Amino acid sequence: MAYSEKVIEHYEKPRNVGTFGTQKEIKERQDIGVGLVGAPECGDVMQLQIKVGDDGNIEDAKFKCFGCGSAIASSSLATEWLKGKTLDEGLEIKNTEIVEELSLPPVKIHCSVLAEDAIKSAIADYKEKNTK
């Protein structure tokens, strides 16, 4: 299958790979929101973590991804876009924007949907941890 140049570029040099700690540690940290979406038997699992600063903006983002090249590129791109955004701005990122940026073919649209889900899920996790 032919991948777009941007997908290959992200796949070869993924941005912001990593995690802010072990699964246990990040669960306890108040400044971190985690989104874990997808399923191993479907061939895609994305883990997206956001670190929110005192000003309420997304200071840093990291990802790990089990999936095809397009899934890796989608989550890599999502971390790039999230950095520096407010939570509300983060929620505005649409999968169609990811499709456009990476020139994803129709069969790979689910990768961008998954990335959007991961963003929403990470922000929701952060909000849940910080509401009392």
Add this chain to the structure above:
Amino acid sequence: MSIKLPIYLDHAATTPCDPKVVESMMPYFTDMFGNTGSRNHSFGWDSEEAVSKAREQVASLIGADPKEIIFTSGSTESNNLAIKGAANMYAKNPAGSENRGHIISVIHEHKAVLDPCKRLEKEGFDVTLLEPGQDGLVTRKMIEDAIRDDTILVTVMWANNEIGTINEIPQIGELCHDKGIIFHTDATQWVGKMPTNVKKDNVDLLSLSAHKMYGPKGVGALYVRRRRPRVRLIALQEGGGQERGYRSGTLNVTGIVGLGKACEICAQTMDSERERLLKLRNKLESSLESRLDVVQVNGHREKRLAHATNISFGFVEGESLMMALKEIAMSSGSACTSASLEPSYVLKALGVGDDLAHSSLRITMGRWTTEEEVDYAIEKIVEAVNKLRELSPLFDMHNEGIDISKIEWAAH
């Protein structure tokens, strides 16, 4: 020594033609182009002679009599002719009725066996598909337990195309002969690599293909036993009555000459090749197993073809693995239902990947595979798997002792 990229490690899919094979075929395209059916001039006689020689070469490779070789377009046709032809010939009841007879096969056969069986099922035959255990091996005992009074045909591949497992063919053949049941084997991956003697191995019908043994594509053969028992088939293709009426159509003389030459070369080289490729395969497997954890060799560890391996790597997704290994031509069978990769029904049938997200590589070496190429493949695979595990949240969870199968995943 520098190596030429890409590297070809997919010889179970197809093989390059041996230049000696191509050379043997050349005159039959131009100067000696006659139809073997032309009985009254030298053009026809030359072609007939060439086909006779090829028939002897094929027969000699598998221990058959030349009269027992029917040339076809390849294994798919051979399988169709053998299975449908035998079922219809030995049917207990006429076409259009029910209970026409029982056929035994195996769930991880090639589609070219399974689909003819499914067709027969719609036409009044009863088909049992056996499910072997985790090693994929089909034993005499499994067949024995499945045989019924109305069983007319057993079809079991000699060696599996995805995992290379070698089934108990001579033993199953003996059992079938004792019970008076026709026995067919799809030997596409076996012939040319392993010594074969259809007489001693108790095979009644055997399918083989030229392009899996350094011959041309589009030609193959079906062995049809003529003595003890004399096997008869109902032809699928009718017309000029070539190949004893079993396969009408002008003979593909060039292809048949190439198949014959390919068989001759395999007969001379298979023993040394097997030994050479086994060493390379062992090096490949032991290197990957020692340098990476959560690696699994699929299929029976001993009873398998020397040039083939099928390995699963945990926590790595198949398509991204292939993307990282684009300079190496291999076959990937992801055991999971990724949206883009078709799952391998063979690996699924073996129970591989029920609890572990992973991808599998089928690596099959051949006549021109060098040690340098294998070394290159080892380095690249280790590099790719490590890189993707670095990215894999599942590998992190595994390292933290989290059981992935216990997580409630939201399937999408």
